[in-house]
Amino acid sequence: MINLQRFKNRKALITGAAGGIGSALVKALKKEGALVAITDLDTSNVDADANFDGDLQNSQFCDELPLLANDKLNGLDILCNVAGVITRGNINEVTDEEYNLTMKVNVEAPFRLCRASIPIMKKGSAIVNVSSCWGLRSGPNHPLYTMSKAAIASLTQSLGLDHAHQGIRVNAVCPNEVNTSMIRSGFEVRGLNPDKAIEELNKTIPLGRIAEPEDIVDVILFLLSNESRYMCGSIVEVNGAKPVV
Numbered sequence: 001m002i003n004l005q006r007f008k009n010r011k012a013l014i015t016g017a018a019g020g021i022g023s024a025l026v027k028a029l030k031k032e033g034a035l036v037a038i039t040d041l042d043t044s045n046v047d048a049d050a051n052f053d054g055d056l057q058n059s060q061f062c063d064e065l066p067l068l069a070n071d072k073l074n075g076l077d078i079l080c081n082v083a084g085v086i087t088r089g090n091i092n093e094v095t096d097e098e099y100n101l102t103m104k105v106n107v108e109a110p111f112r113l114c115r116a117s118i119p120i121m122k123k124g125s126a127i128v129n130v131s132s133c134w135g136l137r138s139g140p141n142h143p144l145y146t147m148s149k150a151a152i153a154s155l156t157q158s159l160g161l162d163h164a165h166q167g168i169r170v171n172a173v174c175p176n177e178v179n180t181s182m183i184r185s186g187f188e189v190r191g192l193n194p195d196k197a198i199e200e201l202n203k204t205i206p207l208g209r210i211a212e213p214e215d216i217v218d219v220i221l222f223l224l225s226n227e228s229r230y231m232c233g234s235i236v237e238v239n240g241a242k243p244v245v
C-alpha cells in the first residue's frame, strides 16, 4: 500500500466497516490521515474516530447516519458504501425475506446514505460504492445479488451525472472474487474447506490469485483521491482479468 497522506483531515463515513474490505479500508484511510466514522452491525473490533453500530435495514438509521457522522467529525467529505449481503440460489429457491434483505442492504441503504450525504457534502467530496463484476454480467444462480449490484452500479452512474456540477464525484468499484468472509462462507455452506477451495479458485484467475481486500482498497483510495479528479460516474472493474462466466 502506498504510504501517502492523501486524506489528511478529510472526514469519511464507511459502511460494512467490520467486514473484510471495509475494515481494510478504514485502516488505510486512517493511515493516510482521514478522520473516519464507521458503521456495521458490530464495530467493537474496529478502531475509528466515531463508531455507529446499527442495522442498515433500518431506514431511519440510514437517513440519520450521515448527519450524525457530520456532527461528530465536523464535516463529511467521503462516503463509502461497502456493506453488502450475498444471497445465493436461483429465483425459485430464494424467499421474500431474502429479497427484502438483499434489496434493503445492497440497494436501499446506499440510496438513503447517498441522499442524506450529498446535501451536506462540499465541492471536492467523493462517494465510492462497492458493486460487483456480477452486477455488470451475471454469474449463475445469484439473481438477487446480481440485480442488487446492477442497481448500485446504475445508481452510481446517475448520481455521478447529476452531482458532478456540485464537485461531488460518485464512482463504483466492481470486484470479482475477494478473500473475505463473504466468499469463504459460501464454501463452508457447501461443506468445502475455504483455504483449499480458494487454492482451486486461484487457478481460474489469469493473474494467478483471487483479490485480497487491500487490492480492492487501493482502487477505492484512488477513486476517493484527487488522482481520480476527472472520474465521475465510472464503474471500475478489479478482477485479475477473470471474466464472470
Ligand SMILES: NC(=O)c1ccc[n+]([C@@H]2O[C@H](COP(=O)([O-])OP(=O)(O)OC[C@H]3O[C@@H](n4cnc5c(N)ncnc54)[C@H](O)[C@@H]3O)[C@@H](O)[C@H]2O)c1
Pocket (backbone or CB within 6 Å): 015, 016, 017, 018, 019, 020, 021, 022, 039, 040, 041, 042, 054, 055, 056, 057, 081, 082, 083, 084, 085, 086, 105, 130, 131, 132, 133, 174, 175, 176, 177, 178, 179, 180, 181, 182, 183
Ligand atoms: N468478497 C467478494 O468476493 C466480493 C466480490 C464482489 C463484491 N463484493 C462486495 O464487497 C462488499 C464488502 O464485502 P466483503 O467481501 O468485505 O464481505 P464481508 O461479509 O466481510 O463484509 C460485509 C459487511 O457488511 C455488513 N453488513 C451486512 N448486512 C448488514 C446490515 N444489515 N447492516 C449493517 N451492516 C451489514 C456485514 O456485517 C459485514 O461486516 C460487499 O458490498 C460485497 O457485495 C465482495
